[in-house]
Amino acid sequence: MSFDPSTLKYDANGLIPAIAQDAASGEVLMMAWMNAESLRRTLETGQVTYWSRSRQSFWAKGESSGHVQKLIELRVDCDRDCLLMQVDQIGPACHTNRRSCFYTAVRAGDEVEIMAPMAG
Amino acid sequence: MSFDPSTLKYDANGLIPAIAQDAASGEVLMMAWMNAESLRRTLETGQVTYWSRSRQSFWAKGESSGHVQKLIELRVDCDRDCLLMQVDQIGPACHTNRRSCFYTAVRAGDEVEIMAPMAG
Secondary structure: OOOOOOOOOOOOOEEEEEEEEEEEOEEEEEEEEEEEHHHHHHHHOOEEEEEEEOOOOEEEEEOOOOOEEEEEEEEEEOOOOOEEEEEEEEEOOOOOOOOOOOOOOEEOOOOEEEOOOOOO | OOOHHOOOOOOOOOEEEEEEEEEEOEEEEEEEEEOOHHHHHHHHEHHHHEEEOOEEEEOOOOOOOOOOOEEEEEEEOOOOOEEEEEEEEEEOOOEEEEEEEEEEEEOOEEEEEEOOOOOO
């Protein structure tokens, strides 16, 4: 069946959550949001483009930083309301310069930083 | 720093997306939603409890099916508006009886089922 981005379930703002996972290591790098057009751009270009809710604009990941996400494979969940992207991430995915945005763990009730920023 | 669920950023409905990842294999199993109270219950019981948006009620994962998710580690992202949970998933995570909800891939423009329901 041919994939059509318009068949996904978007929220009231026309957005769908998209999880980026390192295709090689399996590490979950980040979660951000897409609308149908950002998903089309992602599929067309092969590089992940999100929708920035704070800036209300397209967010071609790595456009300014060079930390692009090359799309390896797109997956859709059973409810068609969440996306999982297998990606090839250049450098850090996080704006804090860490490989993943999920660098804070909760251990024994405390927040613990489990990942250092990448060397510049 | 002591972790307090009330310090997370919830959306207008008081919810935060929570990604469940197999702690052993790294497979992303599902994404669902939590409110502060479901997160507290998850941390207290060690078993994942979501908030069901469709039923508007707590959803103790596996309560009826037995397919519980034991929380191994909770992680918080840089913006504090998304959770990543390392879990020990008993049986399938998906209501379709598949291990993961992300069993549909987009390959060469077509939707392809990449995972069969589990036996039993």
